[in-house]
Amino acid sequence: MPVRYKVVETSSVTDADLEEILNQYGIRGDRKGDISGIEVKVDILDAYQEVANVAMGRAADLLARLLDAFVILPIPNVNMIEVSELRMALNQVADSDTLSAVCQGFIGAGIAGEALLMFNESSFSDIAELMKYKGEIDETAQLELLMDVANILLGACLTGIADQLDISFSQGHPMVIGRHVKVRDLLKYNASRWKRTLAIEIAYSIENRRINCDLLLLFTEDSLPSLNKQLAYALD
Secondary structure, three states, rough: EEEEEEEEEEOOOOOHHHHHHHHHOOOOOOOOOEEEEOOOOOOHHHHHHHHHHHHHHHHHHHHHHHHOOEEEOOOOOOEEEEEHHHHHHHHOOOOOOOEEEEEEEEEEEEEEEEEEEEEEHHHHHHHHHHOOOOOOOOOHHHHHHHHHHHHHHHHHHHHHHHHHHHHEEOOOOEEEEEEEEEEHHHHHHHHHHOOOOEEEEEEEEEEEOOEEEEEEEEHHHHHHHHHHHHHHHHHO
């Protein structure tokens, strides 16, 4: 179920208010420990998904502030995939549309990967309008808008994941790796770099606007032991 997300001012919530809500929905038992004998097991992919949820929410917060608009967020897709399955992981991007793509590498604490942002090019005119961009939306303007959005989404998502795992990522500079290309061409160009990988797909769209982009986080297979170890610490 997609989530409509926009920054709004809210009144303060007390501890008592939060306690009542948690008890109302059965999220928390009483403080005497009525669930102390229950062993809770969390599937590792579910844990990855929860981390991604928090990170994508941070990024959506910044994007909503920048555009002053509702950001629609579906649940992120998390899978272990082969390179041959990457096309399926990009099911939010219409293969008939052309797109622009920005990639940013990251590494830290034995974890490495790439963040890939794929931007539907039909979005540029609406992005420019929301950002009150003046002038013709030519190639230079499109590139500027693309990098503005990429810097927000890539940086916020990677920082959000790193903060939850209590690590730091060294991040490369965002690089444009495709302009006016099809998904199939983008994958063909980069297939040699992506083998078996943990893929987290996050789709962003703006309500009532033709603004759509997909953020794909790809973690290398040899990163998984370190990633799982840090995730275990975070869940304890």
